[in-house]
Amino acid sequence: MPYLSLYRKYRSQNFDEIVGQEHVTTTLRNAIERGRIAHAYLFSGPRGTGKTSAARIMAKCINCESGPTPTPCNTCPVCTAITKDKLFDVIEIDAASNRGIDDVRDLKEKVRVPPSQARRKVYIIDEVHMLTREAFNALLKTLEEPPGHVLFIMATTEPQKLPPTILSRCQRFDFRRLTDAEIAGHIRSLCSREGYSIDDGATDLIVKSADGSMRDSISILDQLVSFSDGAITAADATLMFGLVEKSEIITFMEAVFSADAQQAFELFQKFFDAGKSFSLFLRLIMELLRDIYLMRQGLNPPRDSYADAERDTLRARARALPRPTLVALMDEVARVEDRIRWEVYPRIILEILIIKMIDLAAGVDDADAARPAPAKSKAAAKPRPAPAAPEPEPANQPAPPDQEPAQANAEPAPEPDPEDPPEEKDPAQDGGFDAAWKSILQSIRKKNLPRYLVFADAAAHMPDENTIVLSYAPENRFKKESAQEKNYADLLRQAASEKFGRELRILFRIDRGGDDETPPHEAEERAVEPEPQPEEPEAQNLSLFEQINETFPNNKELS
Ligand SMILES: Nc1ncnc2c1ncn2[C@@H]1O[C@H](COP(=O)(O)OP(=O)(O)OP(=O)(O)O)[C@@H](O)[C@H]1O
Ligand SMILES: [Mg+2]
Ligand SMILES: [Zn+2]
Structure with missing residues (x-):
């Protein structure tokens, strides 16, 4: 017998079997009992919450x-x-694939024909918001004077896209996301009906991944069933979905709380390499923070599934962390959680988040750490003594004593920094170099696209107020050489002096993670051009992880 997917097998066949939409099912039941059925309904709500099921039951x-x-x-x-x-x-009718006027015209014709077997014809129009404007107008005519033998049930995940004329002609029911408890209960009940065992950890993970959608939760369960042979465990779920386990999150956050940046980044690297889900990672961090917060207030976390030792660890944190710090941490994570799904470079954003969390937990000035002003970019950071021997693995480097870890790291590379929209303030004042650099690139771009492309590939920074250093990765050596050509470099110099209101030196280098490179034609550059001190350019092209190591070599001291 072919395996019937659970979600087909267990499609609700009765209002009783629809979980968690009582406000809808009760009203519909009553309407049927009293013979007061409307001629058009709109079922709106998130995906996988029972709209189509309810329409068929109706x-x-x-x-x-x-x-x-x-x-x-x-x-x-x-x-x-x-x-x-x-x-x-x-x-x-799937409106997503039958969007046009012809489809609806067709519908208008057919609607007139009375039912052949049933009492009443039922049209279920799924994803109705996808119809074209003309199709809506045609549908509207039908809805205005519907033949008595027809019932329309429209379903949509995006009711706000429906014209008010349609909305006003339907009775509307809003399906809601299912709660964690509802999903967990349903998953457990399906498992027991199928004779599977499932542990709480696995249920928990399914619930979290399903994000309010019953359909998603069931299809995850479906995959787990085929993966785990009857006994479903958290370990299976973790393995199969690349999920991060709660205990790993605790270890990770302990590293953050104790400002052990090296360990935090190593763990993050591990999650990343294992292809773990970023959004789940964030959600678990959020949950952990919430639980610590509740413990701090003397409350019990909901669905407390911590091992005793873990709970002790968290309680100790709860005592140690000031309330505003916890709130600021949650704020920060929530902000990132919000945007991470749209991000092209989620990894960088998460790395920045880690730094911010470390700063917040360590009590580095909240204002700076939570919303690092462009003013705190590298350009403004105090020049640091050069490390003795820059290496690709700078973990062992000595710590410069006068460092400002938060600021030095808040803007690690000229990657588009999500937290700092380019601000057009005087770049000469106290930093803002990243913003200034972006605007310099933009002005070059307007003048000459090929030259822009050559400069845009460099990591730029400003070791002192009269110098801009462009570092190229070794594989971009040819770009560096182009950039140094007079017509290129002049364009850059000109754009920079327009931006900063003074003449600047421009230096070019290849970043080899320590192997400094000074090609002979550097001399073509204006004036005396001492090669920049290696330490800053190194830092520019190090991965964030490496920079952290460099910046927090003895980071435990910060705690
Ligand atoms: N409220 C619920 N109670 C029980 N099972 C549900 C519920 N919602 C969804 N399901 C399960 O998910 C499957 C899909 O549900 P359904 O098609 O009704 O969702 P939907 O809201 O129409 O989703 P979509 O907007 O994606 O079309 C069902 O077969 C059923 O197994
Ligand atoms: Mg549906
Ligand atoms: Zn029947």
């Missing part, structure tokens, strides 16, 4: 041979035909 309620009834029999020919999607008079 079709059965109306057409069941022992009906109309709020509890269809599910055994008569009409009910079974609807279950199998074979009843001629129940028509499901």
Whole structure:
């Protein structure tokens, strides 16, 4: 027998079986009982919450041979035909693929024809917001004067895209996201009906990944079933979905709380290499922070599934962390959580988040750490003594004594920094170099695209107020050489002096993670051009991880 996916097998066939939408099902039941069925309904709500299921149940309620009834029999020919999607008079239309006027015109014709087998024809129009404007207008005509033998049920995940004229002609029901408890309960019940065992950790992970969608939770369970042979465990779930385990998050956050940046970044690297889900990673951090917060207030975290030792660790944190710090941490994580799904470079954003969390936890000035001003960029950072021997693995380097870890790291590379939209303030004042550099690049871009492309590939920084250093990765050596050509370099110098209001030296280098490179034609550059001190340019092209190591070599001292 072919394996029937759980979510098909367990599609709700009765209002009773629809979990968590009582406000909808009760009203519909009552309407059927009282014979007051509207001619058009709109079921709106997130995906996988029961809209289509409810629409089909409604079709059965109306057409069941022992009906109309709020509890269809599910055994008569009409009910079974609807279950199998074979009843001629129940028509499901996917508006996403039948968007046009012709489809709706067609519908207008057919609507007039009375039902052949059933009491009432039921049109279920899924994703109705996808219809074109003309199609809406045609549909509207039908909705205005619907033949008595027709019921329309429209479903949409995006009701705000529907014209008000349509909305005003339907009775609307908003399906809601299912709660964690509802999903967990349903998952457990499906497992017991199927004879599977499932542990709490696995249920928990499914719930978290499903994000309020019952369908998603069931299809995750489906995959786990085939993966785990009857006994589903958190370990399976973790392995299969590349999820991060709670205990790993605790270890990670302990590293953050104790300002052990090296360990925090190593763990993050591990998650990243293992292809773990970023959004789940964030959600677990958020949950952990919330739990610590609750413990701090003397409350018990909901669904407390911590091991005793873990709970002790968290309690100790709860005592140690000031409330505003916790709130600021949650704020910061929530902000990142919000935007991470749209980000092209989620990794960089998460790395920046780690730095910010470390700063916040270490009590580095909140204002600076939470919203690092462009003013705190490298250009403004105090020049640091050069490390003795810059290496690609700078973990062992001595710590410069006068460092400002938060600021030095808040803007690690000229990657588009998500937290700092380019601010057009005087770049000469106290930093803002990243913003200034972006604007210099933009002005070059307007003048000459090829030259822009050559400069845009460099990591730029400003070791002192009269110098800009462009570092190229070794594989971009040819770009560096182009950049140094007079017509290129002049364009840059000119754009820079326009931006800063003074003449600047421009230096070019290849970044080899320590192997400094000074090509002979550096002399073509204006004036005396001592090669920049290696330490800053190194830092520019180090990965964030390496920079952290460099900046927090003995980072435990910060705690
Ligand atoms: N509220 C619920 N109670 C029980 N099962 C549900 C619920 N919502 C969804 N399901 C399960 O998920 C499957 C899909 O649900 P359904 O098609 O009704 O969702 P939907 O809201 O129409 O989603 P979409 O907007 O993606 O079309 C069902 O077969 C059922 O197994
Ligand atoms: Mg649906
Ligand atoms: Zn029936």
